[in-house]
Amino acid sequence: MSPLLENLLSLLGPEGLIKSDLNEINIKGRPTDGWGAQECLSPAIIRPKTTKQLSDVMKLCHKAGQKVVTHGGCTNMTRGCASTKDELVISLERMTNIESLDIANRTMTVQAGVPLQTVQETADKNHLFFALDLGARGTATIGGNIATNAGGNQVIRYGMAREQVLGLEVVLADGRILSSMNHMLKNNAGYDLKHLFIGSEGTLGIVTRAVLRLRPQMPSRTTALAVTDQFSRMSQLLNHMEQALGGKLSAFETLWQSYYRIACKGENIGQPPLPDNHPFYILIEASGANAESDSEQFLQALESAMSQGLITDAVLAESLQQQQTMWAVRDNIPALFAYQPLILFDISLPISEMEGYLEEMQNNIAAIDEQLFVATLGHLGDGNLHVAVELGNIEENGIEARKRSIERAVYTPLTKRQGSISGEHGIGLEKKPYLSICRSTTEIEVMKQLKQLFDPKDILNSGKVI
Ligand SMILES: Cc1cc2nc3c(=O)[nH]c(=O)nc-3n(C[C@H](O)[C@H](O)[C@H](O)COP(=O)(O)OP(=O)(O)OC[C@H]3O[C@@H](n4cnc5c(N)ncnc54)[C@H](O)[C@@H]3O)c2cc1C
DSSP, X not given: OXXXXXXXXXXXXXXXXXXXXXXXXXXXXXXXXXXXXSOOOOSEEEOOSSHHHHHHHHXXXXXXXXXXXXXXXXXXXXXXXXXXXTOEEEEOTTOOOEEEEETTTTEEEEXXXXXXXXXXXXXXXXXXXXXXXXXXXTXXXXXXXXXXXXXXXXXXXXXXXXXGEEXXXXXXXXXXXEXXXXXXXXXXXXXXXXXXXXXXXTSSOEEEEEEEEOEEOOOEEEEXXXXXXXXXXXXXXXXXXXXXXXXXXXXXXXXXXXXXXXHXXXXXXXXXXXXXXXXXEEEEEEEESOHHHHHHHHHHHHHHHHHTTSOSEEEEOOSHHHHHHHHHHHHOGGGGGGGOSEEEXXXXXXXXXXXXXXXXXXXXXXXXXXXXXXXXXXXXXXXXXXXXXXXXXXXXXXXXXXXXXXXXXXXXXHHTTTOBSBSSSOOTTTTGGGGXXXXXXXXXXXXXXXXXXXXXXXXXXXXXXX
């Protein structure tokens, strides 16, 4: 064992360091992304339990120039947790304490390794609500959500992860602890440093604790699945529902037929909520304080959408189970994995540009191979689309070239539409070659200067993002 690993072992004890030959645990088999496809190449997993321990770990790594890769729940889609055999993994899997819940001020203080779902359930038990939700909720951690500035299903009403964080504690590359554990909504005393780390994908510091903002629980939740036959109707419907529901709209998720057909095949779906012969499906949800009047208002809004021709059919969830089925269809992204190898894109662009973009992008893909399967879904209200494109039947040695041509087909039409190559999943290694499509030279230069300032030895998630 190297002297550094020996020091780390004596610092953390056997529970704090996993090494294949030491613990007889197969590190390679640990998932490093949401696909579960990439092997973990790191020789050891470092598992601190406290911020102080992580700080000591980083002091040793910094001194030795040892590169590290941080692991939360490893549900990312961008190879953000990929490591080489020369990098150590820092896993937050033992930092899972919910430290306190302040009902009066509506905050929860947690360690960064807590799974998102645990935060949601803890808030719920205390009649409060944590306004971040995404399909990987059971495994994704709060630290990972913050590091990626995760989006998800309720951004339209509550914003992204950034909006749910009041305070943050970070261990810097040299082991210093930067504690900004603010509890207030307002604090304009100088720079708000936490925002530098939110969305920085572990390249500027390791998030160890956070003060999360909670909201009042909304006892009523009304959900419907609607269908329409034209793209333009979906954006009109969005405006209509926002207006008619007076701020209660909490989700507006759009599924193209290509995705709906596959997603409905999930084991937990049973009878699909609507037949699969419509071009566009929209999952609409509103939440509020009064079940009776909220559902009345929702129904009226849907009926008026129907009479204006914005939708052609709709089904209202009449039980929790029906609600869950609608969400299970939306969240059944793993059903796409059957089409591997495929690329799941996460682009964003102004809604007014989407239809033209999709047409151009699909033509580009067809020019590569007409048979390639493309499935689309999105958080339309946030201008965010997920597009899955299969690579097709292709020889092993042609895969990388095929990937590049599909990436170009998807990303190039974004430039003239002021779109972004990442709506919510981040950049990681996967999208790094394309960053300049949506960030200017000066923006990238300043990002590099920040990296140099916080991590001059380039030991945190080296080579990722920029
Ligand atoms: C089925 C499914 C659905 C998904 N839906 C959504 C969605 O709707 N919206 C969305 O935004 N994402 C979605 N994702 C992607 C993923 O769940 C999010 O990016 C999530 O925030 C990652 O959290 P994690 O704990 O798994 O992070 P990881 O995958 O472990 O890490 C992600 C990145 O953050 C870094 N990191 C992790 N923890 C820390 C930390 N404590 N400090 C500093 N850096 C850290 C890692 O090094 C890596 O670069 C989905 C994924 C799946 C599999």
